[in-house]
Amino acid sequence: MPTGNQHQISHDEFERLREFIHRHTGISLSDHKRALVCSRLAKRLRHHGLKTYTEYYYLLSQNDPEGVELMEMINAITTNKTDFFREVHHFRFLSEKFLPAFKRAAHYGGTRRMRLWSAGASTGEEPYSLAMTVLEAFPDIHDWDIKILATDIDTNVLARAEGGIYSHEQSQQIPPALLHRYFLKGMKDQEETVMVKPALKELIRFRRLNLMDSDWPMHGLFDVILCRNVIIYFDKQTQSRVVSRLGRALQPNGYLMLGHTESLYGLELGLQPIGLSMYQHTKKPLAALASIQQCT
Ligand SMILES: C[S@@+](CC[C@H](N)C(=O)[O-])C[C@H]1O[C@@H](n2cnc3c(N)ncnc32)[C@H](O)[C@@H]1O
Structure with missing residues (x-):
């Protein structure tokens, strides 16, 4: 009452x-x-x-x-807490291992198509951090077919993500060189804010997606999926169902990254743990893992 x-x-x-x-x-x-x-x-x-x-x-x-x-x-x-470059080891892994390896493979005739997915993107800090990481590695981005999908169940946070405006305090989590390169400083009454430059936004598609929906509308598989600090709010059974679907949405040898408190321990999902809450979808784990594990 x-x-x-x-x-x-x-x-x-x-x-x-x-x-x-x-x-x-x-x-x-x-x-x-x-x-x-x-x-x-x-x-x-x-x-x-x-x-x-x-x-x-x-x-x-x-x-x-x-x-x-x-x-x-x-x-x-929903709980929407997020930060730029949160759990920075994942971005380090991408910039130091995955992206250079992808580029090398492309020079030997491998694909130039890369798909990344931030599932549970909240207000956008995660997909923009991904976009900065990618652009740093691929300054010639227009010669590649690289896209980032950013989804969330919450339409309010998605609208803020698409707006791409952040407070001075939030922007402090971005390394100064990247802040300078990829953000515009607000003027007059917006002085305390920064805005994402179009170059970053162009890499990202924002969409509403409930991970519980029986149909996910995406076609094609992802090279990397970040689903961090999302499944922590689900019970074990739901976690297992969602993670196995995420696994099926990965390319062979693709990577799934979870939040540091989220573990797949005890879930039989055919994903190989490679440390630091990262998992690799692989039928041939040994060769691929040898190089990757050096960074963990
Ligand atoms: C704590 S935030 C994590 C944001 C970001 N991934 C990070 O690690 O910084 C969790 C996000 O998951 C979203 N979420 C919760 N349940 C979801 C569902 N069933 N489908 C899609 N997104 C969901 C919430 O709306 C929220 O924005």
């Missing part, structure tokens, strides 16, 4: 919403997330002038044919 401005959630209301959220997003909320859920959804109740979470659940489950409120609920419930 509401007390003043504060909506409170009963045990049954939380259980119903928890199950609903899990079914639609894969996000698994433990009991100690109850207060968090309550505060994140309170603004949705206020928005609709609702007094209880039972009314809100009814709206979501019975009175939302277009899925408009579902989208808003998802946007409110």
Whole structure:
């Protein structure tokens, strides 16, 4: 029952919403997330002038044919923390090992097509970090067929990612030379912000994608997938399902990168761990791994 401005959630209301959220997003909320859920959804109740979470659940489950409120609920419930060059070892691996090896192979007749996917891209720091890493290695980018897909379930963060505007504080995570090369400084009342240059944006396609959707609309396989600090919010069964699908979306010998607290330990997924939360999809692990493991 509401007390003043504060909506409170009963045990049954939380259980119903928890199950609903899990079914639609894969996000698994433990009991100690109850207060968090309550505060994140309170603004949705206020928005609709609702007094209880039972009314809100009814709206979501019975009175939302277009899925408009579902989208808003998802946007409110997700945790979007991210940084530029977060878990920097992955970007180091790309710039020191993967990208030079790819380039070398291309000079010997290998493919010039590379596809990278930031799955759970949040406000864009991860795909832009990827784009800077790629552009540093491929200044002649127009001679290559390289694209980055950036997806997230949350439409608010995707819109911010596409906008490409970051605060001075956020930009401090970017090495100064890269900040200078790939960002514009804001003027007048935007002085405290930086904006991504078109050269970076052009490499990236931003799309909404729920990893729980039964169909992923992408065609073709990826050379590298970053799905970092996303599956940590899923239960083990959902993690296993999502990771095995990510594995199937990889090129042979392609790489999957997870967040440092996310482990595939105990999941039988046919992905070879190569250290630092990185996994390689390979039928012939030994030759490929020998060179890669030197960097771990
Ligand atoms: C904590 S952020 C991680 C951002 C970035 N990958 C990083 O490591 O810095 C997790 C992101 O996963 C997204 N997410 C959560 N569940 C998802 C789902 N079912 N499908 C797609 N994205 C999801 C959230 O919206 C959020 O933006």
